[in-house]
Amino acid sequence: MQPSTDIARLIEIMARLRTPETGCPWDLKQTFSTIAPYTIEEAYEVADAIAHGDMHGLKDELGDLLLQVVFHARMAEEAKHFAFEDVVLSITQKLIRRHPHVFDAARGISSDDVKSLWEKIKAEERKEKSAHQESALDGVPMALPALTRAEKVQKRAAQVGFDWPDLTGVLDKIAEEIDELKSARTTVAVEEEFGDLLFSLVNYARRANIDPESSLRNATAKFERRFRGVEKRAANAGSSVEQTPLDVLESYWQSEKQLQAED
Secondary structure, eight states, X not given: OOOOSOHHHHHHHHHHHTSTTTSOHHHHTOOHHHHHHHHHHHHHHXXXXXXXXXXXXXXXXXXXXXXXXXXHHHHHHHTTSOOHHHHHHHHXXXXXXXXXXXXSSOOSOOHHHHHHHHHHXXXXXXXXXXXXXXXXXXXXXXXXXXXXXXXXXXXXXXXXXXXXXXXXXXXXXXXXXXXXXXXOOSHHHHHHHHHHXXXXXXXXXXXXTOOHHHHHHHHHHHHHHHHHHHHHHHHHTTOOTTXXXXXXXXXXXXHHHHHHHHO
């Protein structure tokens, strides 16, 4: 079988891999549950390629992510739930429905109007689903990263009016959670209060229109850059981080902080 740019060939290859007796033993024993972690991993690898500006890598990672879609669709087709074509139909319907300013009468509107329209359409979609839901929080995926899921849960609650009126209340809540964390005496209590503090910080990020995942990712990357600089300074002094006194490491850190701030 030859490679091809036609999506039909990819679907055909997946079908061959899942064909009993003649297919791949590993692919044949997979289920939605066993493949789901790979789907999440591939999405992160796509994001990583974008973060590094690696367009060649992005091409490969997007292919890997597309394979996950085809894999799940194939398993669904075998179970007579739906097929890949149904997935395509579903997303094309959604895109057309959510972009009436492109495909329908609502043309010539501003970007702010587009955002408002998008939220209105999504709200209508959620209203249609609500007949089958018991809570406004139903449908927020459990497998989301913790910070992202916290933000989505908060947004759902806010959409039905359960929210702070302004950032002052959120900041007061953060201060309260810090005090409670300081007062915690057991490991269980510390873990609980730490979680409450993180949740409140995510709430602040949401109200300030900051992406908590990106913010933490950027902070981690900044730490990495500075720490690598500290390692180099220690090595240039004929030592290592482990062998360098903390006060000297602190001076290296402050030097790196100042140097990188100037760059």
